Amino acid sequence: MATEADTGLAFHPMEQFVVKPLFGDGPIYWYTPTNATLWMGLTLLAIIALLVFGTRGRAIIPSRVQSIAEMLYGMVHKMVEDVTGKDGLKYFPFVMTLFCFILFANYLGLLPKSFSTTSQIAVTGVLALMVFVGVTVLGFVKNGTHFLGLFWVNSAPLALRPVLAVIELISYFVRPVSHSIRLAGNVMAGHAVIKVFAAFAAIAWIAPLAVLGIVGVYALEVMVCIIQAYVFTILTCVYLKDALHPSH
Amino acid sequence: MFSLLQQAASTAAETDTHAAPANAEAAAAAAAGQGADAAHAVEAAGAAAHAGEAAQSAGMPQLDVSTFGNQIFWLLVTLAVLYWVLSKVALPRIGAIISDRQGAITGDLMQAEEFKKKAKDAEAAYGKALADARTEAGKIIAAQKAEIQTELNTAIDKADAEISARAGESEKRIAAIRDSATADARSVAREVTAELVRAFGGKADEAAIDAAVDARLKGAA
Structure with missing residues (x-):
């Protein structure tokens, strides 16, 4: 690499996303414990630790850890209730699991030397597909063919409806794609940018700027972590609402 | 672009050592830097990208299909365990804690409301008792006053009657004294007149003397 040879810079921003076996160097089978396995397990x-051990006191006046657990619970519970209505609360454990x-996973991925499971398309894709398939099946089970009313915009002029139906259909099937790539892309981009800044920190005269850049991007990442988790969850709730109440 | 291709090649080559044959092919294609072969490699990687981006895609470990099965398997295991723990242990517990707290708060509020009502009732009862006591006292005072008044009246009446009786008696006695005094004066006058008539040698005619004395006394009176 020409640039590397000249400056001694080593750009490997994507190396952190490589899935490696935990033990040895063998091939990766579906059951091989990898760094992804490790960090999923840590997640x-x-x-x-937070939701079970943090609440083992079952205190009326909560401890600090318990109040954090309760805050998370309250936030997701309220989100599900507000977006999908009372009948959506049946799926609250599923939404809470995702959130x-x-x-x-986002926050553990911010630890140095860690592996971000949510930066992997495979992981976010499975999450998004679970939501997509689950919501679609649920929609048909709950509403039968009435669920197709989601694509037939009754409030629009009759001539426009077939066109809108095509658009709605496309947007419906694009949902899992945008749902998964949004999350993975956000997490990946931040991590990669931090790596690039870190590589620049090897040059003395630019190092202060690079370190500042890392701090800035890291701060941004701290925000992005919760925002992306929130966005993924609230979109799940919105899709769930479409399945339960498919009227426009 | 060239450096990107090279980087992709090196990354792919790194994964090559322990990757499935499909990825090795992709790595080889990217290393060769041939557009058409690179596109083929990306196809193998399951991504629809055109030839120019092929090398870059191959440089993304996220698109390494050989690890997908592993990641998906472990993800599903993780999610299954997480779902089980959350739905069986964590969420019911937290929900119970929150509803317990809500219950305790509403219970306390209701109790406070009850106490407040009790205090209000007690105050009302106290006010009522005070008012009752006041009217009772007023009644007692009025009754006492009336009693005293009647007693006083009877006493005054009695005294009046006694005084008037005494006055009548005294008057009678005075009248008797006056009568007896008049009678005494008459008898003294008669006797004196009779003695005077006798002293002058007359014969004292009792009837005439009486008449004369009565006439004189009448005139004097």
Whole structure:
């Protein structure tokens, strides 16, 4: 690489996203414990630590950890109730699972040397597909063919309706794509930019600027982590609402 | 672009050592830098990108299909465990804590309301008792006053009657004294007149003397 040879810079912003086996160097089978496995497990443990061990006191006057757990619970519960209505609360555990997993995976990914599971298209794609398939099946089970009314805009002039139906249909099938790529893209971009700044920090005269840049991007990432988890969850709620109440 | 291609090649080559054959092919294609082959590699990677972006895509570890099965498997395991823990343990517990607290708060509020009502009732009862006591006292005072007044009246009446009786008696006695005094004066006058007539050698005619004395006394009176 020409630039590397000249300046001694080593740009490997994407290396952090490589899935590697935890033990040895062998091939990756579906069951191989990898760094993805490790960080998913840590995400799981962190969530259990907060939501299960944090609340084991069952105190009327909550401890600090318990009030954080309650805040998360209250936030997602209110979101589900506000967006989907009372009948959507049946799916609250599912939404909470998604929210907690994404939130904790995002924040654990901010630790140096960690692996961001939510930066992987495979992971966010599965999450988005779960929502997409689940919501579509639920829509048909709950409303039958009436669910197709989602694509037939009754408030529009009759001539426009077929056109709108095509647009609605396309936008419906694009949902899982945008849903997953939004999350993975945001997490990946921030991490990659931090890596690039870190590489620049090797040059003495530019190092202060690079470090400042890292701090700035990191701060932005801290915000992006919760915002993306929130966005993913609230979109899940909106899709759920479409499935439960498909009227426009 | 060239450096990107090279970088992609090196990244792909790194994964090559422990990746599935499909990825090795992609790496080889990217390393060769041939547009058509690169596009083929990306196809193998399951992404629809045109030839120019092919190398860059190959440089994204996220698009390495060989790791997808592994990630998806572990993700599903994680999500299943997480869902189970949340729906069976964490969420019911937190929900119970929150509803308990809500119950405790509403209970306390209701109790406070009750106490407030009780205090209000007690105040009302106190006011009523005070008013009752006041009217009672007023009644008692009025009754006492009336009693005293009647007692006083009877006493005054009695005294009046006694005084008038005494006055009548005294008057009678005075009248008797006056009568007896008149009678005494008459008898003294008669005797004196009779003695005077006798002293002058007359014969004292009792009837004439009486008449004369009565006439004189009448005139004097």
